[in-house]
Every structure is written in C-alpha cells, then in structure tokens.
Amino acid sequence: MDLHEYQAKECFRTAGIPVPPGKIARTPEQAEAIAMEYGGNVVVKAQVHSGGRGKAGGVKLAVDPADARKHAQNILGLEIKGLTVEKVLVTPTEEIDTEAYLGVLIDRSSQAPIFIVSAAGGIDIEEVAETRPDEVRRFVVDPRHGLLPHQAFWLADFLYDDPELIKQTAKIIGQLYEAFTNTGASMAEINPLITTPEGKVKAIDAKMSIDENELFRRPDIASLRDTSAEPKAETLAREAGLSFVKLDGEVGCCVNGAGLAMATMDLVKYYGGEPANFLDIGGSSNPDKVASALQIIASDPNVKSILFNIFGGITRCDDVANGIIEALSRIEIRAPIVIRLTGTNEELALEILQNAGFSAYASMDDVVEEAVRLARA
Ligand code: GDP
Ligand code: MN
Numbered sequence: 001m002d003l004h005e006y007q008a009k010e011c012f013r014t015a016g017i018p019v020p021p022g023k024i025a026r027t028p029e030q031a032e033a034i035a036m037e038y039g040g041n042v043v044v045k046a047q048v049h050s051g052g053r054g055k056a057g058g059v060k061l062a063v064d065p066a067d068a069r070k071h072a073q074n075i076l077g078l079e080i081k082g083l084t085v086e087k088v089l090v091t092p093t094e095e096i097d098t099e100a101y102l103g104v105l106i107d108r109s110s111q112a113p114i115f116i117v118s119a120a121g122g123i124d125i126e127e128v129a130e131t132r133p134d135e136v137r138r139f140v141v142d143p144r145h146g147l148l149p150h151q152a153f154w155l156a157d158f159l160y161d162d163p164e165l166i167k168q169t170a171k172i173i174g175q176l177y178e179a180f181t182n183t184g185a186s187m188a189e190i191n192p193l194i195t196t197p198e199g200k201v202k203a204i205d206a207k208m209s210i211d212e213n214e215l216f217r218r219p220d221i222a223s224l225r226d227t228s229a230e231p232k233a234e235t236l237a238r239e240a241g242l243s244f245v246k247l248d249g250e251v252g253c254c255v256n257g258a259g260l261a262m263a264t265m266d267l268v269k270y271y272g273g274e275p276a277n278f279l280d281i282g283g284s285s286n287p288d289k290v291a292s293a294l295q296i297i298a299s300d301p302n303v304k305s306i307l308f309n310i311f312g313g314i315t316r317c318d319d320v321a322n323g324i325i326e327a328l329s330r331i332e333i334r335a336p337i338v339i340r341l342t343g344t345n346e347e348l349a350l351e352i353l354q355n356a357g358f359s360a361y362a363s364m365d366d367v368v369e370e371a372v373r374l375a376r377a
Helices: 005-014 028-037 065-075 125-131 149-157 163-182 212-217 232-240 258-270 287-298 317-330 346-355 364-376
Strands: 023-025 042-046 059-062 088-092 098-107 112-118 136-140 185-195 201-203 207-210 243-246 251-255 277-280 305-312 337-343
Touching: 005 163, 005 185, 005 207, 023 028, 028 042, 028 065, 028 088, 042 065, 059 065, 065 088, 098 125, 098 163, 112 125, 112 149, 112 163, 125 136, 136 149, 149 163, 163 185, 163 201, 207 212, 232 243, 232 287, 251 258, 251 287, 251 364, 258 277, 258 305, 258 364, 277 287, 287 305, 287 317, 305 317, 305 364, 317 337, 317 346, 337 346, 337 364
Parallel strands: 251 277, 251 305, 305 337
Antiparallel strands: 023 088, 042 059, 042 088, 098 112, 098 185, 112 136, 185 201, 185 207, 243 277
16 A cells, blocks of 8 residues: 555655655645745655656656745646646755665565665665666665664665765664564655755655555554555455455456456467456455446456456355346446356356356357457457
8 A cells, every 4th residue: 555755755754764844735735835834945845656746747846935835836637647637735945965776675585674875865766776776785685683873884785875864864774674663564665855055855746555464453554544546446356355456457357266267367368368357356255246236347447358258166156147148137238248267157157148148158268268259349
C-alpha cells in the first residue's frame, strides 16, 4: 500500500527526521490560505501515488499566496500517469544547496532491508544505478542487529565531505530505518534529501510503501489507505475478498486458485492475447463472490472478452454457474463470456449454464483460445 507524500512525511516526523511543515489543500482557496500562514513562499505539490511529479507539472514554487492559489488551480484535477490529483500539499519553500538520494527497501535477493544512497539526488535513482553505478552506495542490513551507527556513518560519508553534514545524515539514516521498520514498510525513500545554505540536512520529499501483510496488526497505518487514489476495481475486489490485480490487456480472467490463475494468464499470452487482470476468486466461492468478480472485470472498458476457468474442488461449479447467472441479471455485460468448469458438481453447473444459453468448454486450451479469438474479433 502506497502512502502519499504528506502521510510519509508524518511517519518521518514521528521518527525525528527533519521535515518542513506542510498542510493539505483540496481547493485553490485553501492553498492560498495555507500559503498566507507560511509567509507566501511555498511549494504546491500534487499528492498522487506516482513519482516524477515535478516533471509532470505537479510541483510548483509560489512566490506569494495568490501565486499559490493559481498553482493549486492548475494542479488540482491534473492527470499524472493516469491518476487525478485531488489534493495538494502546501509547504514552505526550502533553499537548496545540494540534493541527494536516500532510500531503504526490502531486497528480495538478499532477503533483508537494503539502504541505497547517492549524491546524484532529485532524479530517477534506477537510472543512476544503471548508468553510473559508481555514484551509488548500498548497504544490506542484518535484521537481527538492525542498522548500527557506524554503518549509518559509512553511508552518510558517501554523500558529503563536511563532517557536520555527515553527522546529521547518519542520524537521519538511523531514523529512516526506524520509520521503515515501525510501519512495516517495504520501501521508504527521501528524494531529494537536501542540504541548505545554513548547513542543515532535511527531507523535502517522502515516499513509502507499506507491506500489505503488515496492515492487519497496524490499523493506524491501514487507515491511511486512500481508496480514491487506487483503481476503483482494486478497491471493490479487496472489499469483496478477491485477489485482484488490474493489468492492461483485453481478456478478462476469472479463475479460482492463484496457480491456476497464473497458468491461465500464461495460456492467454501463449494464444496471442493479453490478460486484463489477475483474479483469484478463492477456494470457497459463493455466488455473490462470483457476481462481484464479474462486475469488477466487466467495469474495465479494455475488456473485450471474459474467460472463466474454474477447477471445482472445495469450490462448487454450480455455485460459480449460479453466480454468473446472478451477475448477468444484475448488470449488463457487453463482452462475450466463455466458461470452463470442471470438478465438483460439474454436471449440475453445465445444466445451469446450458439453460441460460451458454456452451461450456471442456479443455483449458479450447476455452482460452476462444477467449483470445473473441477479444481480437
Ligand atoms: P517528485 O518530482 O515527485 O519527486 O517531487 P519532489 O518533491 O522531489 O520535487 C521535485 C523537485 O522540485 C525537487 O527535486 C526540487 O528540485 C524541487 N523542489 C521541491 N520542493 C522544493 C523546495 O522546497 N524548494 C526548492 N527550491 N525546490 C523544491
Ligand atoms: Mn522526489
């Protein structure tokens, strides 16, 4: 789960990291009032789950409150990488001497948190790591001990020569590790970490992702979820208890079991199609769950055909068939639906489907090929 910059900054503040103050505005007038409070020189920043807001016109410096209102007017409603900006952060402008990058994330290959620092900050770190690997320093944390002070100094030493800046930064690195572990984050990033002409080190941007599996024991963090900032379909799926990931293809997939869902997506690609989603309706599927799944898939305008691939073990095929019929009575679905059901109560399901005018496919290959053909037609 991604946090907004203002939420991540709050986590940073709690850990003691120096972060400029800031307030959220949902209207240009609110932005103007906040700018007034801060003396006029403010940055107006789009709050969307996307990097590169600066380049997309989502970060603007204002010289006075009227200017802040104007920028907020332009940024609110702006689309950045498909996401509409609904709120802006208004924060006092900092004078910047240097910009660096400081981040920590879970590294799957070392199975531990890894710190990444670079003096080439404010820009895309992936690009720096690839094209100028010498400008990046990494450190893998042993989670049994946590981050030790000398390790934080070793990282900070890579960024600056001035011992005073190194000292402040080492402290911030320790605090970032604390914010990271305390919130169950999978990623926490400061880009840029700045130095000011007065010789202060501060975080003026903040990015955090929380591990979904940590949320059940951190209701305070879970409550930060902004459902308006994620695809509508993903919110609906989570509420219906379905595992769903939206993708960019045209073949909607409704499958039970993550393994079968993956295999089905592979087969869609094999036959020349692109899956529109990953969807696992789970083991014990009642008709309601199936109806929600169909509703979610059909709400994607890219979907040109819908493919059911169900293996009835605990899931009963007749429940799924009834769910499909139920969903069709509730909502109008334009895309053609092809169905393969096999296993528990298969005969019953076939009867239900045939009565409703569907033909059911026996083999996985046949049904996937047909779904791809229909999507292409
Ligand atoms: P991002 O583009 O989404 O990563 O947004 P950032 O918060 O990192 O802002 C992008 C860039 O805007 C930064 O790298 C800075 O150069 C600039 N910027 C952001 N906040 C300030 C500020 O308070 N003062 C100044 N002078 N520049 C800022
Ligand atoms: Mn940034």
